[in-house]
Amino acid sequence: DTxxxxxxxxxxxxxxxxxxxxxxxxxEHNRLYWYRQTLGQGPEFLTYFQNEAQxxxxxxxxxxxxxxxxxxxxxxxxxxxxxQGDSAMYLCASTRGGSNTGExxxxxxxxxxxx
Amino acid sequence: RKEVxxxxxPFNVPEGATVAFxxxxxxxxxxxxxxxxxxxxxxxxxxxxxxxxxxEDGRFTAQLNRASQYISLLIRDSKLSDSATYLCVVNxxxxxxxxxxxxxxxxxxx
Numbered sequence: 652d653t654x655x656x657x658x659x660x661x662x663x664x665x666x667x668x669x670x671x672x673x674x675x676x677x678x679e680h681n682r683l684y685w686y687r688q689t690l691g692q693g694p695e696f697l698t699y700f701q702n703e704a705q706x707x708x709x710x711x712x713x714x715x716x717x718x719x720x721x722x723x724x725x726x727x728x729x730x731x732x733x734x735q736g737d738s739a740m741y742l743c744a745s746t747r748g749g750s751n752t753g754e755x756x757x758x759x760x761x762x763x764x765x766x
Numbered sequence: 767r768k769e770v771x772x773x774x775x776p777f778n779v780p781e782g783a784t785v786a787f788x789x790x791x792x793x794x795x796x797x798x799x800x801x802x803x804x805x806x807x808x809x810x811x812x813x814x815x816x817x818x819x820x821x822e823d824g825r826f827t828a829q830l831n832r833a834s835q836y837i838s839l840l841i842r843d844s845k846l847s848d849s850a851t852y853l854c855v856v857n858x859x860x861x862x863x864x865x866x867x868x869x870x871x872x873x874x875x876x
Contacts, residue, residue: 757862
């Protein structure tokens with residue numbers, strides 16, 4: 652399967668714990684996005700990378716959130732000191748850079764439940 | 767005000783009906799526009815791009831009105847399989863930041 656893959660698919664954690672999600676984009680895609688989605692809402696933009704550079708980060712992200720894409724391939728999203736309000740689906744998407752074709756290819760998401 | 771606004775629905779229509787969804791966006795400099803489809807508990811997938819000249823793909827027609835900052839999606843001859851959430855999507859100037867609306871839910875009934 653050469654699509655976007657995310658790991659883990661499900662994570663249950665206790666409030667205050669740290670969690671990390673990984674995303675492996677489609678190999679030739681140099682742009683990578685992280686979104687958060689809660690029930691009944693559309694995906695909310697969190698951040699995106701072009702290659703290894705993090706070009707924008709949403710104001711939605713508190714200092715507890717950090718994302719990296721160290722070699723311009725896979726990316727990680729870490730949430731420190733999780734809160735119940737962090738419970739959501741975290742979606743990763745990738746696309747080819749250059750002229751914007753518009754199509755984001757999404758992974759199946761990582762569902763976080765904070766107890 | 768949200769950057770991309772949609773009527774959340776739900777729209778409940780019988781098979782064979784024609785249904786239209788609307789979307790407005792607030793940033794007049796937005797560059798490109800799309801409709802995505804999201805099935806229950808699945809990831810969003812591109813349905814179609816939206817152009818000023820309008821575009822059609824089978825039973826689906828999308829329109830863009832830049833002056834009114836308004837996007838529409840028309841589905842003709844609805845099928846049961848069209849039941850999903852339809853997400854209006856806008857790219858910010860520069861084309862990098864992709865913003866999703868909250869989605870419009872469609873239920874097509876037999």
